[in-house]
């Protein structure tokens with residue numbers, strides 16, 4: 430989750446653009462199966478740390494706050510202390526019924542800003558927009574319930590800080606959003622077209638074997654498993670489901686099992702294309718694609734988007750082979766996006782492609798098409 434200090438700098442209320450499900454978002458609180466109050470490293474700023482320490486509250490809340498906050502080893506004004514989870518992996522401020530003691534007893538204003546705003550990404554609205562993170566179970570539920578494409582609406586935000594972005598990036602954002610909603614093409618075709626729309630050097634048309642593509646995919650899964658426990662929680666079950674956990678696995682067998690799982694997936698979730706479209710489009714909107722404050726080439730950003738799509742599809746298809754409910758689907762997607770949206774998984778995706786000498790449009794496009 431993001432650090433908190435930036436949320437505190439309230440600006441004057443202004444209009445921002447948000448996807449149309451945004452107005453329907455309400456936190457599930459105690460009903461949430463994978464609450465963001467569990468198992469996630471949340472940091473608070475120095476100002477918020479001292480505010481909470483000096484706050485007037487009941488002895489119960491005071492005890493919980495004292496148990497909850499731990500000053501980081503190398504604190505900075507922005508990332509000063511973190512929530513120390515209890516032996517159940519839960520925030521000590523969370524009550525047995527799942528509700529937050531701080532919010533219940535002291536009101537919403539008492540919450541650290543990161544808890545007050547998550548999953549909304551409505552500060553630094555680079556191009557005047559915001560969205561909810563796919564890492565939140567309720568966001569994915571709202572996206573799964575949507576049968577038409579995402580539309581954009583306006584809402585007031587007191588947090589928005591508009592960053593000056595060249596008009597061409599705004600234009601690419603509009604094009605990306607429109608292209609991903611174009612149901613005349615399959616979602617895979619739309620992602621292939623996206624590379625062209627971004628103006629990425631097409632390179633020489635080459636053909637890659639399915640064996641090479643599946644080997645790349647499994648190596649990428651294993652790279653990400655090494656650093657992301659939330660990703661691994663779902664990827665290991667996915668690999669177990671389709672029986673590909675052993676090390677010397679034949680890629681023809683992986684392909685066969687994956688194709689079989691895809692057929693089952695289409696039966697369990699006949700609207701899966703629409704689901705993936707809205708999930709990916711929301712992700713790109715949330716990330717303000719193609720804007721980035723890091724110095725990255727468009728090819729690198731494109732590789733990250735396609736890598737995330739391939740991983741999302743492969744793991745969700747395999748994970749749900751024997752789990753046909755919407756809850757299973759939502760849990761898997763929200764769990765994976767805790768890695769995709771809150772860690773530097775783009776670096777791992779680009780690193781794997783670069784090591785293979787395959788950080789090229791033809792290879793990425795073929796991987797998207799073949800998987």
Ligand code: SF4
Pocket residue numbers: 455456457458461462463464465466547548564565566567568
């Ligand atoms: S993950 Fe979303 S729905 Fe669940 S507790 Fe957090 S904000 Fe609420």
